[in-house]
Amino acid sequence: MSSSDRIPARDLPPGTVRRVGDWAVGNRDGELFGVxxxxxxxxxxxxxxxxxxxxxxxxxxxxxxxxxxxxxxxEGPRGFLGYHGPAPGYSQLVRGYARFLKLRVRRVVRRGKxxxxx
Ligand code: FES
Numbered sequence: 152m153s154s155s156d157r158i159p160a161r162d163l164p165p166g167t168v169r170r171v172g173d174w175a176v177g178n179r180d181g182e183l184f185g186v187x188x189x190x191x192x193x194x195x196x197x198x199x200x201x202x203x204x205x206x207x208x209x210x211x212x213x214x215x216x217x218x219x220x221x222x223x224x225x226e227g228p229r230g231f232l233g234y235h236g237p238a239p240g241y242s243q244l245v246r247g248y249a250r251f252l253k254l255r256v257r258r259v260v261r262r263g264k265x266x267x268x269x
Contacts (some may be wrong), residue, residue: 170198191252
């Protein structure tokens with residue numbers, strides 16, 4: 152096992168997201184998750200993102216939101232597509248897009264003093 156698949160658990164307090172190798176690893180109030188680091192929109196580093204009140208991972212660039220269990224984009228990028236108001240078919244478009252653009256998901260566990268991406 153390499154050091155690129157783990158970080159000390161003390162570096163990942165509840166509500167934080169950190170980079171662990173190719174993964175964005177987070178602590179959702181004690182529940183750990185790991186997803187691939189590159190945002191499906193424009194490849195921002197999701198390990199620099201944040202966790203919102205719904206437990207979704209939010210991209211640091213245009214605030215796309217991801218379900219960290221499925222890797223699905225539940226809300227698309229803001230302030231980027233020039234979208235200003237309701238348009239028929241838009242949410243359907245985002246849903247179609249999101250299915251296509253899932254993040255990869257990995258299991259993350261606490262092992263001793265470390266948090267490990269399996
Ligand atoms: S790069 Fe993530 S929403 Fe744009």
